[in-house]
Amino acid sequence: MTFPASAEPFADVQRVLAVFAHPDDVDFGAGATVARWVAEGLEVAYVIITRGDAGGFDNTPREEMPALREAEQRAAAAVLGAKQVTFLDGYHDGVLTPSIELRHDITREIRRFRPDRILTSSPLRRWERIAGPSHPDHLAAGEATTCAIYPDSRNPFTFPDLAAEGLEPWIVREVWYQAGPAPDHHVDVTDYVDAKLSALAAHVTQTSHQDVRPFLIDRMTQAAAAAGAPEGRLVESFSVFRTA
Numbered sequence: 001m002t003f004p005a006s007a008e009p010f011a012d013v014q015r016v017l018a019v020f021a022h023p024d025d026v027d028f029g030a031g032a033t034v035a036r037w038v039a040e041g042l043e044v045a046y047v048i049i050t051r052g053d054a055g056g057f058d059n060t061p062r063e064e065m066p067a068l069r070e071a072e073q074r075a076a077a078a079v080l081g082a083k084q085v086t087f088l089d090g091y092h093d094g095v096l097t098p099s100i101e102l103r104h105d106i107t108r109e110i111r112r113f114r115p116d117r118i119l120t121s122s123p124l125r126r127w128e129r130i131a132g133p134s135h136p137d138h139l140a141a142g143e144a145t146t147c148a149i150y151p152d153s154r155n156p157f158t159f160p161d162l163a164a165e166g167l168e169p170w171i172v173r174e175v176w177y178q179a180g181p182a183p184d185h186h187v188d189v190t191d192y193v194d195a196k197l198s199a200l201a202a203h204v205t206q207t208s209h210q211d212v213r214p215f216l217i218d219r220m221t222q223a224a225a226a227a228g229a230p231e232g233r234l235v236e237s238f239s240v241f242r243t244a
């Protein structure tokens with residue numbers, strides 16, 4: 001199973017909401033693109049579903065991990081210029097499912113922020129790379145977010161408690177999927193790679209045990225080759241769809 005060809009992104013997008021399962025997901029997959037969007041004047045906010053309590057490679061006591069990872073994600077967002085970071089409560093790293101509760105909580109954040117575009121994880125698995133991008137939490141985040149885009153956030157009769165909170169229905173016009181099969185919308189991020197690396201350095205519990213630069217440069221170089229970009233350019237790639 002794969003995606004159809006990407007649509008041309010809307011030219012008048014102003015607000016972007018990134019919805020991801022774990023602290024660091026957006027930075028690894030789209031950090032340079034977020035930096036470029038901010039430089040181009042877009043307002044970017046994040047919703048992070050868990051606090052990454054099953055992550056990390058060091059001897060940090062597990063009970064300290066959620067607060068550490070929340071702080072790391074807030075620092076990384078500040079590096080890239082993402083203005084708001086919201087953490088959902090009640091969800092745990094490693095056991096995420098695309099539940100009605102998760103759809104409800106993402107719908108609340110969509111109706112609050114009212115984004116034109118959502119960036120999230122691919123709900124489609126990459127069978128050639130089972131480990132990493134196709135972590136089940138990522139698939140669950142992508143599926144729940146897609147359901148929140150359509151129909152939940154635009155249907156006034158879904159989740160009446162949100163209407164009672166004063167949160168009106170909202171139509172998200174465009175969705176970008178990260179780390180899915182055969183991404184074909186390519187963003188030249190050559191000028192924003194340093195910002196991405198700085199954001200990733202803020203995720204100390206995740207990245208301090210290794211030099212992530214060679215791996216990331218290699219991945220963005222391969223994406224540039226797939227995009228047919230000139231030698232020396234670096235690219236992040238996505239699948240982009242309109243939701244109407």
Ligand SMILES: [Zn+2]
Pocket residue numbers: 021022024025135138
């Ligand atoms: Zn992740």
